[in-house]
Amino acid sequence: MAATAQTDPAGATPSKGSATRAAILERAVDLASVEGLEGLSIGRLATELEMSKSGLFAHFGSKQELQLAAVEAAAERFRQTVIEPAEAAPAGAARLRAMADAYLDHLESDSYSGGCFWGAASADYDDRPGPVRDAIAAALDLWLATFEQQLEQAGVEQADRVAFELYSVVMGANSRYRLSRDRRVFDHARATVDRLLADGRSATV
Numbered sequence: 001m002a003a004t005a006q007t008d009p010a011g012a013t014p015s016k017g018s019a020t021r022a023a024i025l026e027r028a029v030d031l032a033s034v035e036g037l038e039g040l041s042i043g044r045l046a047t048e049l050e051m052s053k054s055g056l057f058a059h060f061g062s063k064q065e066l067q068l069a070a071v072e073a074a075a076e077r078f079r080q081t082v083i084e085p086a087e088a089a090p091a092g093a094a095r096l097r098a099m100a101d102a103y104l105d106h107l108e109s110d111s112y113s114g115g116c117f118w119g120a121a122s123a124d125y126d127d128r129p130g131p132v133r134d135a136i137a138a139a140l141d142l143w144l145a146t147f148e149q150q151l152e153q154a155g156v157e158q159a160d161r162v163a164f165e166l167y168s169v170v171m172g173a174n175s176r177y178r179l180s181r182d183r184r185v186f187d188h189a190r191a192t193v194d195r196l197l198a199d200g201r202s203a204t205v
Contacts (some may be wrong), residue, residue: 025069029070030114032067038124042056074118081103091153096197099150121136
């Protein structure tokens with residue numbers, strides 16, 4: 001008896017089902033950057049993608065499952081866009097600067113329709129307890145821990161404080177740009193990153 005290809009819940013082959021799911025999540029992350037994760041629903045996304053609700057339900061059985069998958073997809077996009085390219089730089093200050101530059105470049109390029117996904121998601125869920133908030137917090141904790149690790153390797157004192165300051169600079173640049181559309185904020189942010197790294201390293205001398 002010849003083997004037959006297994007199908008996903010939507011009736012598609014695994015490769016087609018995976019591609020469809022990836023395309024859905026790509027749009028979901030972008031839409032959530034504009035309207036927030038709370039505004040992300042299967043019905044809303046189905047309308048955006050001109051799909052049936054039943055087709056989307058085959059990939060995501062609930063709004064919460066869709067939101068959690070969007071957080072995971074955004075984290076993967078961050079890893080591919082910011083973390084992985086920066087790993088070519090030497091560990092420590094050089095890699096941290098590369099990470100900050102990569103993310104500022106990412107925001108300045110308007111890769112997200114609504115700016116930083118994490119900024120929008122944090123504002124949406126900071127006071128909403130539950131699995132979605134926990135997933136957002138865990139992703140941001142990992143980002144800050146990565147900053148802190150590189151700062152420690154650079155010999156920066158109070159690495160946790162400087163990591164927080166770097167995070168605040170990037171988030172502040174995103175917020176200000178979304179309102180003002182003034183791209184100079186990214187130059188200001190890069191200068192601030194350089195100053196924070198220089199100040200942190202000089203404090204160890």
